[in-house]
Amino acid sequence: MKSEPDEVSIDDALAAPGGLVPWVGVRNYQARNFMRDAMRIGDGVLFYHSSCAEPGIAGLAEVASTPYPDPTQFDPASKYHDPKSSPENPRWLLVDVRATRKTRLMALPEMRSLPDLAEMQILKRGNRLSITPVSAFEWRCIIDRISK
DNA sequence: GCCAACGTTGGC
DNA sequence: GCCAACGTTGGC
Numbered sequence: 764m765k766s767e768p769d770e771v772s773i774d775d776a777l778a779a780p781g782g783l784v785p786w787v788g789v790r791n792y793q794a795r796n797f798m799r800d801a802m803r804i805g806d807g808v809l810f811y812h813s814s815c816a817e818p819g820i821a822g823l824a825e826v827a828s829t830p831y832p833d834p835t836q837f838d839p840a841s842k843y844h845d846p847k848s849s850p851e852n853p854r855w856l857l858v859d860v861r862a863t864r865k866t867r868l869m870a871l872p873e874m875r876s877l878p879d880l881a882e883m884q885i886l887k888r889g890n891r892l893s894i895t896p897v898s899a900f901e902w903r904c905i906i907d908r909i910s911k
Numbered sequence: 912g913c914c915a916a917c918g919t920t921g922g923c
Numbered sequence: 924g925c926c927a928a929c930g931t932t933g934g935c
Contacts, residue, residue, distance in 0.1 A: 765933090791918075814933055871934080889916040891932050 765813040765893040773810050773822035776862035783827060786857045787835045788843045794894040798858045802826045808860055819870035828859035866909040879904040
């Protein structure tokens with residue numbers, strides 16, 4: 764799951780009560796559907812820093828809730844406000860994410876250098892999704908390299 | 912700031 | 924339902 768560290772970094776997430784971060788602001792249907800349909804409480808999450816000086820995996824987290832409506836879509840003052848959505852028929856859902864630990868940075872060039880990660884969706888050309896699935900094989904490859 | 916790639920919008 | 928125009932993402 765991508766986060767801009769200027770918005771919420773792994774340090775920010777770990778500093779939050781319980782390490783809990785409601786994943787607000789996703790406004791892409793595919794990314795929403797991953798949260799709505801594919802995630803289960805306890806699933807592992809790679810916390811990825813994007814749109815920053817050194818993009819890459821910066822920490823680990825886990826899914827900490829079932830999906831529920833993103834409250835920012837109903838808030839006219841929020842930059843994530845969606846006037847076409849309503850509490851009766853919410854368009855955007857989110858899950859809570861619990862940050863568990865900071866890791867060494869596994870920077871994007873390192874990720875690209877690993878043959879085992881060649882098929883990772885986040886590395887695919889033109890990928891713009893802020894949430895993408897990770898296979899068990901890819902997860903193991905990454906964990907092996909960032910755990911001391 | 913550039914720009915490739917992709918998603919969304921809206922006229923028809 | 925097509926598709927051109929436009930907006931957004933995100934690495935560089």
